[in-house]
Amino acid sequence: MNHKQEKVKSYRQPLSKSRRGFLGTTRNIGLAILGGLTWSAYVDEAKANKLLLRPPGALKESDFLKTCIKCGLCVDACRNRNGNIIFDDNGKRVGTKDPTLRLAVPGDNKPLGNPFFIARENPCFMCDDIPCVPACPSGALDILSVTNKKTKKLDINMARMGLAVVHKESCIAYWGLQCDACYRACPLMGKALSINMQMNKRTGKHAFLLPVVHSDICTGCGLCEKACIVEKAAIFVLPRELAMGKVGTHYVKGWDKKDQQRVGVAQSIHTIDKRSEKKAIDKLNNPGGLLDD
Amino acid sequence: MTRVRYLIARRVVQVAILLLYFGGNYYGWKMLTGDLSSSSILGTVPLSDPYAVLQMFVAGAVISSNILIGAAIIFLFYALIGGRAFCSWVCPVNIITDAANWTRRKFGFDMVAKKQPSTRHLRYWVLVISLIISFFLGLTAFEFVSPISMVHRGIIFGMGFGWAAMAILYLFDLFVLKNGWCGHICPLGGFYSIIGKFRLLKVKHDSVACTGCMNCKVVCPESQVLHMIDKVSVPVTSGECTNCGRCIDVCEDNALGFFLKVKNNNEGEINNEKNE
Ligand code: SF4
Ligand code: SF4
Ligand code: SF4
Ligand code: SF4
Numbered sequence: 001m002n003h004k005q006e007k008v009k010s011y012r013q014p015l016s017k018s019r020r021g022f023l024g025t026t027r028n029i030g031l032a033i034l035g036g037l038t039w040s041a042y043v044d045e046a047k048a049n050k051l052l053l054r055p056p057g058a059l060k061e062s063d064f065l066k067t068c069i070k071c072g073l074c075v076d077a078c079r080n081r082n083g084n085i086i087f088d089d090n091g092k093r094v095g096t097k098d099p100t101l102r103l104a105v106p107g108d109n110k111p112l113g114n115p116f117f118i119a120r121e122n123p124c125f126m127c128d129d130i131p132c133v134p135a136c137p138s139g140a141l142d143i144l145s146v147t148n149k150k151t152k153k154l155d156i157n158m159a160r161m162g163l164a165v166v167h168k169e170s171c172i173a174y175w176g177l178q179c180d181a182c183y184r185a186c187p188l189m190g191k192a193l194s195i196n197m198q199m200n201k202r203t204g205k206h207a208f209l210l211p212v213v214h215s216d217i218c219t220g221c222g223l224c225e226k227a228c229i230v231e232k233a234a235i236f237v238l239p240r241e242l243a244m245g246k247v248g249t250h251y252v253k254g255w256d257k258k259d260q261q262r263v264g265v266a267q268s269i270h271t272i273d274k275r276s277e278k279k280a281i282d283k284l285n286n287p288g289g290l291l292d293d
Numbered sequence: 294m295t296r297v298r299y300l301i302a303r304r305v306v307q308v309a310i311l312l313l314y315f316g317g318n319y320y321g322w323k324m325l326t327g328d329l330s331s332s333s334i335l336g337t338v339p340l341s342d343p344y345a346v347l348q349m350f351v352a353g354a355v356i357s358s359n360i361l362i363g364a365a366i367i368f369l370f371y372a373l374i375g376g377r378a379f380c381s382w383v384c385p386v387n388i389i390t391d392a393a394n395w396t397r398r399k400f401g402f403d404m405v406a407k408k409q410p411s412t413r414h415l416r417y418w419v420l421v422i423s424l425i426i427s428f429f430l431g432l433t434a435f436e437f438v439s440p441i442s443m444v445h446r447g448i449i450f451g452m453g454f455g456w457a458a459m460a461i462l463y464l465f466d467l468f469v470l471k472n473g474w475c476g477h478i479c480p481l482g483g484f485y486s487i488i489g490k491f492r493l494l495k496v497k498h499d500s501v502a503c504t505g506c507m508n509c510k511v512v513c514p515e516s517q518v519l520h521m522i523d524k525v526s527v528p529v530t531s532g533e534c535t536n537c538g539r540c541i542d543v544c545e546d547n548a549l550g551f552f553l554k555v556k557n558n559n560e561g562e563i564n565n566e567k568n569e
Binding site (some may be wrong): 028032035036039040042043046048062063065066067069070071072073076079080085093095096102103105106107108111112113137138139196228 | 315318319320326327328330331332333339341342345346351352353354355356357359360363407418419421422423425426429430431432433434436437438442443446449450451452453455457458508539
């Protein structure tokens with residue numbers, strides 16, 4: 001038996017039982033980590049989709065994703081809502097129109113199975129009885145968020161599905177042409193969406209009739225987006241976190257009594273660093289080599 | 294001749310459930326609305342998938358009482374009575390994986406790839422990992438990728454590319470791994486295997502009547518649970534049995550049958566060792 005054969009043979013020696021067990025366990029743990037990491041990477045990507053509109057009363061996205069059980073009861077309710085069912089002449093139900101809400105399917109590139117809507121295709125009609133919200137068993141659609149605290153009645157105007165924004169350059173009203181399609185489509189006409197009149201200096205004798213959205217009233221239903229007459233809607237609904245800015249606490253409306261109260265409780269912040277060792281006036285008198293002596 | 298009593302009964306139940314859900318959405322029927330994740334009978338009795346609820350809980354969601362009661366009903370039903378019966382009597386994927394198995398047998402693919410390169414314990418690992426991911430990412434990890442829901446919701450609410458999930462399951466079970474999805478990977482099946490361990494409805498075996506033809510082991514999707522065949526007269530106790538009754542169908546010697554253990558007697562566990 002030459003040297004080479006001997007070596008091959010030694011590799012083939014049966015593993016001891018404990019060593020076999022150890023290797024097996026290690027392999028399983030390794031595979032579990034591999035699988036787990038791949039899986040989380042996928043799920044983490046899939047949930048990152050921010051550009052979608054949720055049904056009325058939906059919790060904030062991170063809570064919504066863990067709370068919604070994907071049962072589709074809201075979709076059922078939206079499909080079978082008043083006014084969406086088609087009857088024939090004898091009053092017999094023959095079918096329904098497509099519902100606003102749908103569950104994301106493979107191919108939508110949205111978190112699978114959660115309800116959403118696409119306003120340009122099928123906006124939310126802001127049903128008075130909001131059938132979709134009470135249908136939700138999980139609380140992912142929060143009924144309290146759309147219930148008037150005083151009257152204890154459902155109030156769809158409290159929904160905040162998104163916020164309509166206007167892209168001025170593609171809105172023909174900003175060109176000076178007359179169009180108020182979105183304004184007339186808005187269920188909260190004059191409150192969520194108003195018309196701002198301005199003089200058209202180009203012609204000198206006409207007015208611009210400009211649509212302006214008010215974020216404190218707009219529900220994000222998307223009826224305006226659906227109604228917009230240009231090729232790709234110039235007014236469209238975005239999720240509120242994307243559409244809205246935030247001032248922060250360091251600006252106060254001095255003319256607003258309530259806002260002004262914030263100043264009363266404000267505290268000043270002292271920053272101590274190398275430069276605060278000297279008084280400001282000394283600093284000015286001796287700028288330290290900036291000017292020629 | 295092969296008997297098909299339970300097979301037909303199961304298909305009828307599976308399709309009827311799907312039809313009720315479908316009608317609930319498209320025709321506004323009230324009988325059964327929602328889907329297998331959570332539904333409602335006649336708009337009053339809630340039902341929820343306890344594994345999905347477990348993931349929600351681990352993810353840190355506030356669980357509503359409706360969901361909690363629904364999950365308790367389903368949990369108790371399968372834990373006390375049905376065991377893994379969800380898999381063979383309700384889950385729509387079962388139709389697909391059964392079809393793959395049938396194709397395998399019909400065309401003899403079993404002969405080509407005999408070696409099974411995976412362990413059936415994999416599903417418990419998947420179960421644990423799904424809970425770990427749910428915890429760290431704060432969402433229901435399996436529900437994000439579940440092909441069961443893709444297929445099931447696809448039938449009720451619209452398919453999208455969900456048909457691809459169906460094709461993948463079929464091809465995987467046919468060409469990659471025998472009983473691959475339902476017998477090795479699916480954590481929902483694993484979940485019901487664990488909670489169904491002490492179910493009342495079991496398959497019992499009479500080793501005296503058994504002629505050892507092994508027809509049952511050929512059709513069983515979890516054939517490891519039938520280790521007693523032709524050896525001892527004990528019931529199938531493993532939680533991995535799906536209570537599909539296929540073994541009972543194909544047994545020509547009345548050596549297998551369902552029994553419901555209500556009292557704690559030892560019927561079916563008669564220890565008459567087979568002596569040839
Ligand atoms: S309020 Fe909107 S989402 Fe809800 S049922 Fe009506 S149309 Fe559908
Ligand atoms: S009813 Fe609620 S839990 Fe069910 S899919 Fe709609 S939002 Fe999710
Ligand atoms: S989305 Fe448009 S139509 Fe709906 S409330 Fe807001 S401005 Fe009005
Ligand atoms: S193992 Fe999973 S996919 Fe297969 S039948 Fe059971 S629940 Fe359905």
